[in-house]
Amino acid sequence: MNTNSNTYTIVYATVVVIIVAVLLALVSQVLGPRQQANVRLDQQKQILGALKQDISNCADPAALYDSLIKDTIDVNGHPVFVAEIEGDPKFVLKLKGAGLWGGIGGYLALDKDKNTIYGANFNHESETPGLGALIVELPFRQQFEGKHIRNAEGEIVSVAVLKAGTTAEGQEQVDALSGATITSTGVSDMLRTNLSEYADFLNVKSCCGKCCKKQAEGCCQAQEGCAENAEQPECAQPTDTQIVNE
Amino acid sequence: MALSQKTKETLLGPLNANNPVVVQVLGICSALAVTVQLKPALVMGVAVTIIVAMSNVIISLLRNTIPMRIRIIVQLVVVAALVTLVSEVLKAFAYDVAMQLSVYIGLIITNCILMGRLEAFAMTNKPWDSFLDGLGNGLGYAWILIAVAFVRELFGAGTLLGFRIIPESWYVANGGFYENCGMMMMPAMALILVGCIIWAHRSLNKEEK
Numbered sequence: 539m540n541t542n543s544n545t546y547t548i549v550y551a552t553v554v555v556i557i558v559a560v561l562l563a564l565v566s567q568v569l570g571p572r573q574q575a576n577v578r579l580d581q582q583k584q585i586l587g588a589l590k591q592d593i594s595n596c597a598d599p600a601a602l603y604d605s606l607i608k609d610t611i612d613v614n615g616h617p618v619f620v621a622e623i624e625g626d627p628k629f630v631l632k633l634k635g636a637g638l639w640g641g642i643g644g645y646l647a648l649d650k651d652k653n654t655i656y657g658a659n660f661n662h663e664s665e666t667p668g669l670g671a672l673i674v675e676l677p678f679r680q681q682f683e684g685k686h687i688r689n690a691e692g693e694i695v696s697v698a699v700l701k702a703g704t705t706a707e708g709q710e711q712v713d714a715l716s717g718a719t720i721t722s723t724g725v726s727d728m729l730r731t732n733l734s735e736y737a738d739f740l741n742v743k744s745c746c747g748k749c750c751k752k753q754a755e756g757c758c759q760a761q762e763g764c765a766e767n768a769e770q771p772e773c774a775q776p777t778d779t780q781i782v783n784e
Numbered sequence: 785m786a787l788s789q790k791t792k793e794t795l796l797g798p799l800n801a802n803n804p805v806v807v808q809v810l811g812i813c814s815a816l817a818v819t820v821q822l823k824p825a826l827v828m829g830v831a832v833t834i835i836v837a838m839s840n841v842i843i844s845l846l847r848n849t850i851p852m853r854i855r856i857i858v859q860l861v862v863v864a865a866l867v868t869l870v871s872e873v874l875k876a877f878a879y880d881v882a883m884q885l886s887v888y889i890g891l892i893i894t895n896c897i898l899m900g901r902l903e904a905f906a907m908t909n910k911p912w913d914s915f916l917d918g919l920g921n922g923l924g925y926a927w928i929l930i931a932v933a934f935v936r937e938l939f940g941a942g943t944l945l946g947f948r949i950i951p952e953s954w955y956v957a958n959g960g961f962y963e964n965c966g967m968m969m970m971p972a973m974a975l976i977l978v979g980c981i982i983w984a985h986r987s988l989n990k991e992e993k
Contacts (some may be wrong), residue, residue, distance in 0.1 A: 542852055553858070573875045717966060
């Protein structure tokens with residue numbers, strides 16, 4: 539057979555492409571659920587990391603996640619994971635930004651006052667190992683614990699990631715990674731922009747009282763099924779926060 | 785198993801005398817990118833070895849049917865399919881590793897060693913020889929990667945495979961005398977190290993030429 543004729547070439551190319559396409563589609567179908575489970579588990583592990591849970595020896599992180607995370611709230615398309623640790627609520631915000639080579643992301647856990655950082659966890663797609671990639675390591679992440687995202691006036695100003703020796707006006711700061719200026723700036727920018735996107739959530743004072751909806755958009759709407767003359771819960775100072783799970 | 789002279793040459797030649805990286809100077813790009821730490825270098829080496837060997841076999845099986853005018857395209861389709869398969873399998877069964885290698889798995893497609901072996905060997909040789917050739921070239925590439933990564937991780941971070949080798953107490957920060965070599969973290973250092981390996985390799989193999 540003449541393997542150089544036009545007809546043969548076209549038929550050959552078509553057959554090869556179809557075989558490959560069918561094969562890849564099949565593999566993708568078969569492995570899809572497993573991959574999605576991996577992605578979900580990875581996200582859960584990252585959230586647990588932001589909540590300062592040590593999962594290195596945890597046999598079943600998914601069960602731990604289920605036991606800690608009580609609720610997920612949607613704020614203008616951004617998720618807030620509501621966790622409960624030792625009776626105290628923590629709010630985990632999802633972060634997304636840009637590093638040097640690719641995207642970076644992370645989770646920021648806030649205390650119930652929606653001001654103090656409880657824990658932080660970062661991830662990256664392709665930062666330089668040993669430099670920018672160090673944002674995922676504990677020494678960098680632990681710097682954020684206990685910092686405040688608000689200034690003295692209560693405005694959301696985020697936390698700056700700065701070279702040691704420089705100071706930011708009116709906001710708290712952590713040390714940047716040496717040799718990874720652009721990734722560090724990326725983390726700083728990511729925190730600022732993402733926190734401002736969560737402003738609707740962060741600026742609503744938490745609700746209290748039994749008969750109220752969880753605070754998504756507004757505060758303290760009466761929950762469905764509540765008696766009309768039920769005592770309307772009032773907005774409490776953030777320190778009195780109580781998450782209503784019923 | 786006793787290997788014939790030709791088989792031996794096909795399999796072991798690329799490890800030394802005909803090494804794809806240090807002699808043919810192919811695949812340098814990924815050698816710079818994944819050698820900051822030992823673990824990604826290891827996985828990359830294994831992945832490339834598997835893909836070169838398998839694509840060599842497939843192209844060798846098809847070699848008499850492939851129309852000459854589109855042979856490069858057919859080779860590329862086979863390689864791309866295999867790389868996608870490996871990437872999907874890694875995502876399903878070794879998610880951490882897949883995340884760590886991220887784009888580099890996809891970039892195996894552009895590794896010159898693959899196209900080089902398919903064009904130069906698999907198109908004209910039998911499947912078994914092609915398999916050995918792919919295995920040899922993949923391993924030849926892998927050991928260079930591992931050698932470079934070993935030096936870079938040891939001197940750049942003081943660890944190997946994530947385990948600490950250089951004690952914390954040696955560091956200046958803890959009152960010691962030692963500091964990591966920041967240059968090792970830069971891609972340029974990989975080029976210098978590959979250059980050193982090529983230099984050592986050439987001077988050792990001088991008399992054979």
